[in-house]
Amino acid sequence: MTVATYRVIGARVRRPRNRFQRWYQRNEPTALRLVGVLGFFILWQVASEAGIIDRFLFSSPRDILAAAAHEVTLPRFWGDVRVSATELGVGTLLAVVTAVPLGIAVGWYRRVALAGDPWLNFTNALPRAALVPLVVLWAGLGIEMKTIIVFLGGFFSLVLPTVDGVRTVERQFLDVARSFGARDRLIFTSIVLPGVVPFIVSGMRVLVGRVLAGVIIAEFYAQTEGVGVMIAKAANSFQMDRVLFGVLTFTLLGVIGYEFVGVLDRYFHGWRPSLDGEEEG
Amino acid sequence: MTEFALSARGVQMEYRERHSTERLLAIENIDLDVEEGSFVSLLGPSGCGKSTFLKIVNGLLLATAGEIKIRRTGQARENAMVFQDAALFPWYSVLENVAYGLVCAGVARREARRRAEPYIELVGLRGFGHKYPYQLSGGMQQRANLARALAVDPPILLMDEPFASLDAQTRELMQAELLRIWNAARKTVVFVTHQIDEAVYLSDRVVVMAARPGRIVADIPIDLRRPRQLDVKLTPEFAAYEQRIWSLIQQPRAAPDAATA
Amino acid sequence: MTRLFPPYSTAERLFYGVIGFVAVIGVWEAAVQSGLLAKALLSYPSRIWTVALLDFGSGAMWPHVWTSFEEFAYGFVVSLVIGIPLGLLIGWFPRLDHLLSALLAGLNATPNVALIPLIVVIAGLGLQSKVIVVFLSAFFAILVTTYTGVRSVARRHLEITRSFGGSRWLAFRTVAIPSTVPFMISGTRVGAGRALVGVVSAEILAANTGLGFYISLYGTFLDTPRVMLGILLFGVIGLLIGEVIRLLERRFDAWRPSIH
Numbered sequence: 001m002t003v004a005t006y007r008v009i010g011a012r013v014r015r016p017r018n019r020f021q022r023w024y025q026r027n028e029p030t031a032l033r034l035v036g037v038l039g040f041f042i043l044w045q046v047a048s049e050a051g052i053i054d055r056f057l058f059s060s061p062r063d064i065l066a067a068a069a070h071e072v073t074l075p076r077f078w079g080d081v082r083v084s085a086t087e088l089g090v091g092t093l094l095a096v097v098t099a100v101p102l103g104i105a106v107g108w109y110r111r112v113a114l115a116g117d118p119w120l121n122f123t124n125a126l127p128r129a130a131l132v133p134l135v136v137l138w139a140g141l142g143i144e145m146k147t148i149i150v151f152l153g154g155f156f157s158l159v160l161p162t163v164d165g166v167r168t169v170e171r172q173f174l175d176v177a178r179s180f181g182a183r184d185r186l187i188f189t190s191i192v193l194p195g196v197v198p199f200i201v202s203g204m205r206v207l208v209g210r211v212l213a214g215v216i217i218a219e220f221y222a223q224t225e226g227v228g229v230m231i232a233k234a235a236n237s238f239q240m241d242r243v244l245f246g247v248l249t250f251t252l253l254g255v256i257g258y259e260f261v262g263v264l265d266r267y268f269h270g271w272r273p274s275l276d277g278e279e280e281g
Numbered sequence: 282m283t284e285f286a287l288s289a290r291g292v293q294m295e296y297r298e299r300h301s302t303e304r305l306l307a308i309e310n311i312d313l314d315v316e317e318g319s320f321v322s323l324l325g326p327s328g329c330g331k332s333t334f335l336k337i338v339n340g341l342l343l344a345t346a347g348e349i350k351i352r353r354t355g356q357a358r359e360n361a362m363v364f365q366d367a368a369l370f371p372w373y374s375v376l377e378n379v380a381y382g383l384v385c386a387g388v389a390r391r392e393a394r395r396r397a398e399p400y401i402e403l404v405g406l407r408g409f410g411h412k413y414p415y416q417l418s419g420g421m422q423q424r425a426n427l428a429r430a431l432a433v434d435p436p437i438l439l440m441d442e443p444f445a446s447l448d449a450q451t452r453e454l455m456q457a458e459l460l461r462i463w464n465a466a467r468k469t470v471v472f473v474t475h476q477i478d479e480a481v482y483l484s485d486r487v488v489v490m491a492a493r494p495g496r497i498v499a500d501i502p503i504d505l506r507r508p509r510q511l512d513v514k515l516t517p518e519f520a521a522y523e524q525r526i527w528s529l530i531q532q533p534r535a536a537p538d539a540a541t542a
Numbered sequence: 543m544t545r546l547f548p549p550y551s552t553a554e555r556l557f558y559g560v561i562g563f564v565a566v567i568g569v570w571e572a573a574v575q576s577g578l579l580a581k582a583l584l585s586y587p588s589r590i591w592t593v594a595l596l597d598f599g600s601g602a603m604w605p606h607v608w609t610s611f612e613e614f615a616y617g618f619v620v621s622l623v624i625g626i627p628l629g630l631l632i633g634w635f636p637r638l639d640h641l642l643s644a645l646l647a648g649l650n651a652t653p654n655v656a657l658i659p660l661i662v663v664i665a666g667l668g669l670q671s672k673v674i675v676v677f678l679s680a681f682f683a684i685l686v687t688t689y690t691g692v693r694s695v696a697r698r699h700l701e702i703t704r705s706f707g708g709s710r711w712l713a714f715r716t717v718a719i720p721s722t723v724p725f726m727i728s729g730t731r732v733g734a735g736r737a738l739v740g741v742v743s744a745e746i747l748a749a750n751t752g753l754g755f756y757i758s759l760y761g762t763f764l765d766t767p768r769v770m771l772g773i774l775l776f777g778v779i780g781l782l783i784g785e786v787i788r789l790l791e792r793r794f795d796a797w798r799p800s801i802h
């Protein structure tokens with residue numbers, strides 16, 4: 001008779017941890033993020049000083065900071081900022097104010113949707129930069145042209161998600177409303193409108209990128225005033241530190257913009273329609 | 282004395298919330314011996330830890346206390362799990378899915394497919410090897426699920442409510458099928474369910490569990506003759522077992538080792 | 543979740559699409575011919591068509607189209623080659639994700655056009671700089687969708703590999719990657735669109751050939767019909783690429799993870 005041998009499955013062993021280990025375990029993501037960002041800048045600075053990368057072409061964090069410190073003392077810089085901010089602010093505002101109502105209209109009225117949809121898709125597929133020369137033909141090279149470009153970018157990034165949002169409505173909500181005899185208007189205000197909000201928020205995310213890009217494209221083309229123009233002119237004279245300072249300004253704006261949308265997203269998170277198959281935990 | 286295929290002592294599963302000192306005992310204390318070739322059911326309401334215990338045996342979870350002895354055989358793996366939802370990979374054909382367990386064990390793809398072939402027929406899916414999961418009904422997907430576990434030829438088969446997502450008629454058919462396959466393959470089966478009739482119909486022993494904390498409250502041998510047909514469910518003996526177990530579930534205050542005849 | 547208006551069949555969509563298209567062309571032409579719409583504003587279909595025949599016929603168009611295509615192709619392919627593996631890696635290894643996420647977010651927040659002067663200084667005005675811009679434009683969409691795909695892998699599927707004793711590497715190969723394929727394809731679609739935008743931006747601002755350059759050049763000549771031709775060509779190309787990839791997407795839709 002053969003003797004049976006057994007494999008033993010034991011229990012989990014609790015290793016003692018000191019305070020640092022416990023803290024690290026909880027905050028690893030943030031710690032790594034910090035390491036990533038700081039590491040990047042440190043490597044950049046070191047590589048630039050050691051000559052591994054061309055300091056002339058790529059500048060270095062220190063140089064950029066020095067250029068920044070200098071720029072903010074110049075009144076010209078603040079003039080540029082004011083111009084860019086106006087373009088950005090007015091264009092975005094106009095876009096939001098027109099895209100949402102129009103999107104809702106296109107989504108809600110069937111016939112408008114049928115005719116309008118392919119054209120919206122077409123113009124959406126169109127690279128906006130291609131429209132710049134056209135807009136210049138209409139509006140010249142001034143601040144109006146630039147604002148229009150910003151507006152177009154924002155408009156198209158918001159209108160399609162809005163249309164989508166109106167069309168995608170929970171059937172169950174509709175059934176409930178109809179069974180209580182709600183008329184179209186009530187359905188619209190109490191179900192469809194709140195339902196659109198999450199889609200608008202996700203459209204906002206695209207909008208942030210598009211409006212910032214709009215400012216830059218328009219300013220590069222027009223070469224009059226603005227932070228974008230500063231970047232272009234600095235590049236022409238090979239002042240890479242100023243170039244990167246300008247670029248990083250836009251990066252900062254972009255990060256702020258996305259964070260803001262993130263806040264909106266979290267605020268309205270509960271309003272999102274539930275997707276089949278999406279299970280939490 | 283029969284050899285035990287599986288022997289658990291003092292198994293405990295404790296969950297601790299990350300930022301608090303709250304402890305949740307999913308499983309308080311489990312002592313269980315499973316004889317080789319027997320069919321044992323773990324029966325209980327949600328939260329009694331039956332699936333958790335199964336996962337510990339399978340190796341997906343690590344217990345916080347206690348130990349489990351599993352009889353070593355020639356095989357690389359002594360146990361294989363049949364999951365509740367078929368969870369077949371949509372990008373593999375039925376045959377490739379059934380062969381997957383072998384691939385995980387290190388068998389080369391072609392060889393794995395060759396070895397998996399007979400199991401497709403065993404579970405009654407002949408001719409469906411080249412179909413894809415979306416072309417199969419729920420019951421058929423579960424058969425494939427079963428075939429995958431059988432293909433690695435494990436001495437112990439762990440089944441986690443495998444028929445829970447099926448409709449009533451299919452479930453009954455699958456129960457009968459399972460017994461047929463078990464008779465042919467002669468494996469040790471640990472079967473988790475919350476359905477009393479299912480447990481009584483299938484098993485040699487029904488281990489009744491209770492929740493909060495998870496523990497065993499009774500261990501009931503089922504003396505119905507084998508091979509069992511589906512109509513045994515209509516007999517008074519069957520009903521008596523069901524009644525007994527039902528009252529045990531309703532009064533879970535019984536001590537862990539109350540194994541009454 | 544059901545749609546308020548049921549999706550139309552492809553035939554229906556095509557039918558209404560064509561009608562809509564023809565209708566707009568018709569109205570456009572009529573408006574201009576009747577004097578309602580100024581010729582210089584958007585030009586008009588018949589004129590654009592004439593100019594198209596002229597420039598394509600003379601062969602002047604093809605070098606531009608070819609250059610744009612080259613820039614698109616190289617840049618897009620590179621963005622796939624780097625974006626997909628990187629997306630898979632940062633999706634699979636959370637540590638890598640945390641390490642790189644802030645940097646990638648910063649790169650994403652920067653409008654690519656802002657980087658164009660920088661790229662031109664570094665890489666000149668030729669093909670290389672455009673390829674870099676196209677790459678940057680497409681890269682992020684591809685990266686993020688692939689990443690999302692990996693993170694969306696059904697936990698149960700990974701559990702199965704573990705249950706049968708498979709290695710993490712096997713799980714990556716046989717579960718994560720196939721499961722992510724539908725997302726990769728979506729990302730490719732979005733990325734292609736972005737790549738196209740990149741081509742245009744780069745060419746309009748810093749080039750001497752290419753379709754974007756064509757548009758910008760004739761813009762300075764106030765040649766509206768040619769400007770419109772260029773714009774329309776871009777639009778059509780974008781639509782076509784989008785539709786082709788969408789077909790591919792539908793083919794692999796069944797691979798998307800969903801727990802029953």
